[in-house]
Amino acid sequence: MVMLALILSPAKAQDPASFVNPFIGTSNFGATFPGPIVPWGMVSVVPYNVTPHEGNEYSNTDSWCSNPYVYNNSLMTGFSHVNLSGVGCPDLGSIILMPTTGELEVDFNKYGTPLSEEVARPGYYSAFLDRYAIKAEATATTRTGLSRYTFPEGQSNILLNLGHGLTNESGAFMKMVSDSEVEGYKLMGTFCYNPDAVVPVYFVVKFSKPAKKHGYWKKQPRLPGARHQWSSTSGKFKIYEKYFRELAGEQIGGWFTFDTEKGETIQAKVGISYVSIENARENLNAEQSGFDFEGTAQKARDSWNKQLSKIEVEGGTKADKTKFYTALYHLLIHPNILQDVNGEYPAMESSEILKAEKGNRHTVFSLWDTYRNVHPFLTLVYPKQQTDMLRSMVEMYKESGWLPKWELYSRETHVMNGDPALIVLADSYLRGLKDFDIETAYEGMMKSATSPGSVNFLRPDNDFYMENHYIPFRDSFDNSVSQALEFYVADYSLAQLAKAMGKKDDYKMLYERSLGYKKYFDPEYDLLRPVEEDGSFMPGFDPMQGENFEPVHGFHEGNSWQYSFSVPHDVKGLTKLMGGKKRFVQQLEKTFRDSLYDMGNEPDMGYPYLFNYVKGEEWRSQRTVRDCVDRYFHTGPGGLPGNDDTGTMSAWLMYSMMGFYPITPGDPMYTLSSPVFDKVTIHLDDEYFANDRIVIETENNSADNIYIQKTEMGGKPLRKFFISHEELIREGGLKFYLGDEPAK
Template sequence: MNINTLKNLKDFKLTLKLARAVSTARALYKFSMLWKWQRFIVSMVLLGLVQLSMGQKKPVDYVNPFIGTTNYGTTNPGAQVPQGLMNVSPFNVMGSSLNKSDKDEGWWSTPYEYNNKFFTGFSHVNLSGVGCPDMGSLLLMPTTGELQVDYKKYGSTYSNENASAGYYTNQLDKYHVKTEATATQRTGISRFTFPKGKSHILLNLGEGLTNETGATMRFVNDREIEGSKLLGSFCYVNNQAVYPLYFVMRLSKKPIQKGYWKFQRQGAPWENEWNKDAGKYKLFTAYQNEMSGDDIGAYLSFETAENEQIEVQVGVSFVSIENARQNLEHEQPQGGFDQIRVAAHKRWNEDLSKIEVEGGSEDQKTVFYTALYHALIHPNILQDVNGQYPAMESRETRHTDGNRYTVFSLWDTYRNVQPLMSLLFPDRQTEMIRSMIDIYKESGWMPKWELYGRESYTMDGDPAIPVIVDAWMKGIRDYDHEAAYEAFYKSATRVDSANKIRPDNADYVKYGYVPLREPFDNSVSHAIEYYLADWNLAQFAASLDKKEDAKLFTERAKGYKHYYSKEYGTFRPILPDGTFLTPFDPLQGANFEPNHGFHEGNAWNYSFAIPHDIPGLMKLMGGKRKFVEKLQETFDKGYFDVTNEPDMLYPHIFSEIEGEEWRTQKLVTEILNKYFTNAPGGIPGNDDTGTMSTWASMNMIGIYPLCPGRPEYTIVTPVFDKVTIHLDAKYHHGKDKLVIRRERLGQDGYIKSISVDGKKNKGFKVSHHELVNTDEIVVATGSR
């Protein structure tokens, strides 16, 4: 083999190696390109799934805290957690752009009104949806530039406003300061982002919504202030119902200067009258000891860098300053605004996820979850982290191992909020009932409209009875029921002036009705509430085998018949001599004008409010046909008041009458669509501590409790295609969820059939026992 042959052979081998290498390289290249595409496809799929997951809203994401903040809804967009004591709300109803310098001029019973744009600080501990002013104190305000302590001058318009469950923020136009607020159960935290220059944080104890005056404060050190503020006299009914709120405030930065201010009126105390509108604010720049007065505040001044943030923590207690500090140290040991905000958001989502809905529009989901959010604000806890709370009326410090609840607006909430709690949170309902019974043991009477350990005696009736009896009839019984019955029997039978729950019980027991003894004494409204309470008490007595009591209260509950006037076809006040009031206008009382015998309504708003005896009322009014025509007339002539508790059950009464159930379905759908919207005015009046919102939320899922004490629900047209209600297995026989499904057989929303676990349901009701032991309820809807 010559050299050339060898050379050719080497070239061939080299060529072969190169060919193999190229082939391998091509193969690797092709594989790598294929893998690139596979990785790209996989990554895109994963990204899409992540984006889809991120895009799927959680229940908490649907909450719009601005719903109900105008149109007299009196909710606020402040930060809080479910059933929390603390609410941190923007305060814009003093010195506002609407030229309201005094809360009573505009009937302000809320710290915030959507159409106002004049921020004077964050108020701490606020009420939601009420019709009388109280609370709304401890105003915290950031400012810049020259120090100003007059709220009418230091207030600012604002923009970039936003709120979600547990969080609020805006931008102060005057100062270019970003404000933010969030909360824990008993504490609030605000964060202010300042521009460069001289900045201030003001704590105003003079302004607020309460009807009481007086406060005390002192600097503990450069970063801490402690003190108390007097609150109370809610609705002015009981002017003795006052109480102190204790607080501790902490700063994340040491101020370069601090001091107090105090408003001093012109004139002298010994003169006959002060000029209440004239005076001046006096600054105390050197005095650092305790400061007291009706209109006082503290200022803290800083030099801030551009976008520097200062956090302010506020802990509160209704027991003592020491407890307020302990609450703050336990719930905010190191502050940390963002962590607290995330925790509040999480807590809301956990509670709101008790009901999951599918179908419906985005607006409908927003209305629903915001309504549920509003229902979980009151009643709220009262006790501190150490379990201490102020005993009812005496204010003696007591201790509880569980939750002690307060803000029992029972005339409102017995109708639906408390029944909703029995369904979704029976453990909390149990503790609420225990709190009510403890209130009786501490004060001698059940709560009526209790507020932070004092009784306001606002509104009518004996509303604790239907709350507890309704829960009892639904199997929620882990409390001292004998004490509850003792309390109920006492208020129902005591006929002297010491009866604080039924002040006109002597007449009621003697005559079976309450005669009109003063021109505007709400006598008919009182009696109508007593009838429902006595019917509930009869159910309770029968359950406890107290047969004679059951018979007594059953007969009393029929006394509504005394008030029926054939001449007008409505209830009518009765005079002390037993005759009807003459002249009489059944429409008098609309729009809250003074009225004879009726409270916040007229004869039309009360004449069908007898849910415990619809058959008896129907017979009284002339039979089925006349009854249906008369009830329908309330809607056709615009007499129905959607904002009024006594007649909020009217649409559901038609479901008590065979063949007329379609009217309920039609009316409920119309009312929901017209009055409950995703807008600031989306609640048609006072939310009444969640009562109006609960009317909407329960009807939207397809069930509504017509009569407290009767453990059943009226089935109405669900708004959503699927509703999953997560149950507490401990209270609901091991069941952990139920599903309500809507099957659409046409465009219309009339119910054509109802099946419970595959079996056709008779009628348009479902018992509580059946509901919580059911896997699925299917409501088929279509044309009538």
């Protein structure tokens, strides 16, 4: 068991980073990491740890995993420099540096070490490597990583392993530049096993001290009848001691050996680029001209405090503040900056290299997740960065001919359902962000909404869907209902945009399509059920099928219960189908009472707020939201209910702790619940908003007082549980009065 030592200094209003615990989410499949990164940074320096199995073979975990660090794993095998946070499939986790001592060993199955004295805070990580008595520390800039190793006396080594990592792709190239520098690239990609999503990552590594000896290694196949072993210590690995030109292969690496005195430190800095080795070196020279570890770590922390201070919270417990600011920290990791310091980046689905002309080019768009709350959050609190992301998506359309679905370093991974970029673009525009090419964006949206399925990678079922407004069940493991539900939300969002742009015919057509969910409603169950091409219900329906991510008829990563309320654009229509408000509340209550709700996945994450649609039942949302905040989120390594999904779980938590939530994509409205804090101040960007802040105050707040007795907005009584985005900004805040029983 890895020992944890998280140091939190007394927090000040100007130092919210003191409340961040990067270990939250590193267990229970949260898939976050404790290594340093700066907001939206390209590079993160993450301890890569593994679990030994039979035969002394290591794996990243003893169960499913998609991140280089899992809190429960026992052995560290280095620092990876390109990583993903909170995702559901493995990739990257590579360009790994590993310090060791003693005789050279290059097989990661043999050189792993237990860790102790782990410390993680924004912009900094350290641990003691027990096997080697090395203190290892790490920090980062936007495009570079810096690690520092304090060695004991004797022979010390630093290994650069290009064959170890999380990626499903193989192949690498490296070249020794000198006894203190190495350059090359590593192929990454095939995220979620898409064979076309391959990405080269270029690097330059420089050491603060020349090596006494250095060279390469390469894993050798065991040929039938082969007699020679390359070395008694390297097993299947050939050690190159006098060859310093280029080396390529699948399992290759470079080693650097030093004579060190007790307490001597050696630093290693790594520049990364997705364009070229030359750009990786330029990034390194621009962002880390020297080896200033303390200064780099302080700048990283300052950058976090600048962004985290956009929201100030008062009241609540220390644990509440830790959960909140760690969630904000996790949300600001992705989408990452992609372009180099010279502005160059790889074009979407192309070998062309382009240059960012305005703002930052972003990457890692997990849009099926993030359209629900991350991008609305960024629109409100970080509109400049969100605008850059909107421009990035429009540029992806210009470059590839399609808006992205789940984009990763300018490659389309084709993961998950729906047409999510459309939703983000429409929703952001309707919330007031208009400094992007909306005409080109609309062209791309309509292309995916109306192109035939045979040429439409976003909507392959579009022919039948456009005519009939539903997708039929066709085989045992299809996702027809899930896919259609995503299209309904997309069509509703695009309809609202069309209406705002005066495109009445498009609005009418799209809005009508968005109501096609009614075809799936089965009054026998009061749930959604797959239908066949003739419109009849699929036989053999089991609304419970699909638990634990097993293959399921009609649904993706869930069952009918976790999807049947997922029509946030027409909750009133769904209520009517169920026979009225009483039955709607009964079905929704059953979801929570019978443990049918899945907080760890996106389709039903808005459910706790749906009671607000029934007058007199709003107290159920206040109770349920607070229960979810307390039940599923805490400050330990398992403090997230599942994948953070590039900040989506974190965004849900922050909204819910502040007391409002963006329930309907494409409709710039918020629905309310009771805040956790006494006071929340959101500092607005005056380049985008007329008001400079939103203040949310709470009277009579306590752990027991979770029910709203009355609410004021702008000093006047608010007798509703929905407010518009424009109202919230214009009035500048809300005031809640709470009690320990539902208001009468």
